[in-house]
Amino acid sequence: MLRICVSIARETVAEGLAVAETISPLADVIEIRLDRLKTVSVVPFISQLTKPLLFTNRPIWEGGGFAGDEELRIAPLLEGVQQGVAYVDLELKAPSSSHKALLEEVENSPSRLILSWHNFQDTPTKAELVGRLAMIQDKGAHIAKIVTMAHDYHDVLRVLNLQEEAARMDIPLIAFCMGRPGVISRVATGELGGYMTYCAAHEDEATAPGQLSVAVLRQIEALISKDKELN
Numbered sequence: 420m421l422r423i424c425v426s427i428a429r430e431t432v433a434e435g436l437a438v439a440e441t442i443s444p445l446a447d448v449i450e451i452r453l454d455r456l457k458t459v460s461v462v463p464f465i466s467q468l469t470k471p472l473l474f475t476n477r478p479i480w481e482g483g484g485f486a487g488d489e490e491l492r493i494a495p496l497l498e499g500v501q502q503g504v505a506y507v508d509l510e511l512k513a514p515s516s517s518h519k520a521l522l523e524e525v526e527n528s529p530s531r532l533i534l535s536w537h538n539f540q541d542t543p544t545k546a547e548l549v550g551r552l553a554m555i556q557d558k559g560a561h562i563a564k565i566v567t568m569a570h571d572y573h574d575v576l577r578v579l580n581l582q583e584e585a586a587r588m589d590i591p592l593i594a595f596c597m598g599r600p601g602v603i604s605r606v607a608t609g610e611l612g613g614y615m616t617y618c619a620a621h622e623d624e625a626t627a628p629g630q631l632s633v634a635v636l637r638q639i640e641a642l643i644s645k646d647k648e649l650n
Contacts, residue, residue, distance in 0.1 A: 421609030423640075424448040424473060424617045425633045426626045428455035432463050442620045443470050445633045448505065450475055450617065452626060453495050454485040461499045471505035473533070481510045482539055482627075493517045500530040508564070511536040511555055522559050533593070534560035542567040542574035542596065549584050552592070562591045562614055568628070569596035575604045582612040593617075597628040605631060606639055 425446040429435040435456070439449050449468060453459050453476040464472055476492050477483020485492050496507045497520060509521055511534050518534075525532045534555045542548075548565060555563040563585065569575045575596050585592035591614040595604040605616050618633045619625040625632075631639075 421613055422447040422615040423633065423636060424450050424615050425620055426450040426452060426617050426630070427620055428452035428624070428626050430455060430457050432456065432458070432460050436463060436467055438620050439464070439468050439470075442633055443468065445637055446470055448473055448615065450508075452477065452483070454478070454483040459495050461495050461502060461504070465499070465502045465504060472499075473506035473508060474499040474504055475508040477508075478510070478513075481512065481535075481537055489514055489517060493520060496521060497524050500524045500528050503528065504530055506531050506533055506562075508533045508535055510534070511551065511558065518558055525561075531561040532559075533562045533564050534558055535564035535566070535593075538567040539597070540568055542569055542577055545577050545580070548577060548581055552581060552584060552588065552590070556588055556590050560590070562593065564593040566594070566627070567596055567601075569598045569601035569604070571600055575600055579604055579607060579611055582608070586612060597630075599629055602629045602631065605629065606636070606643075609640075610643075 425442050427435050427438050448471045450473040451464050453474055474496055476485050476496055478485045499507055521532055536551050551565055552563055567578055578594050578596050581594045582592060593615045595608045608616050618636045619630050622632045
């Protein structure tokens with residue numbers, strides 16, 4: 420079952436909570452971008468929201484907003500796991516110490532670790548994409564995430580075809596493309612075995628190029644479901 424994750428990137432906890440509560444009926448998962456908060460706190464989100472949460476504290480070197488010490492960056496992720504958050508996202512390129520710390524923390528926890536890899540410039544060859552997927556699995560991730568920038572439909576097809584490889588490797592995969600050509604992949608991944616897709620709370624709040632709003636994504640989902648019923 421495809422999960423629709425709404426990504427929220429607000430500057431304050433209060434603003435983040437307000438948006439999350441508003442869009443909660445349309446979301447399967449809510450991602451809180453901790454790197455966008457001026458003051459990071461995970462407990463209010465866990466205690467006040469009922470939908471499964473995903474905490475991401477994306478560093479500048481992976482397109483995020485966190486520029487501080489690595490130990491400080493992963494500290495709220497570790498706290499989130501200790502509090503029983505559904506998911507935490509860590510970058511494949513993060514230091515080995517961060518991987519080790521989070522893997523140890525999630526071992527006896529209901530939390531699931533997503534290891535992610537982003538390419539904001541282009542989409543590599545199939546061999547490199549499969550190699551990244553294998554690296555993610557070797558690191559011990561529960562779920563893999565690979566997102567690239569698409570310049571044409573060839574790029575989109577290479578990324579979507581990764582679902583076949585992920586099925587063979589028996590690892591859940593989140594995979595789609597950024598950019599205008601990649602918009603279709605954010606929808607199509609749900610029909611191809613993708614674990615989750617991401618969308619914005621509102622049209623003007625996209626956290627990545629080509630990201631749709633949750634309202635639009637749900638409308639598309641409804642149209643697809645209606646078509647299946649008719650056929």
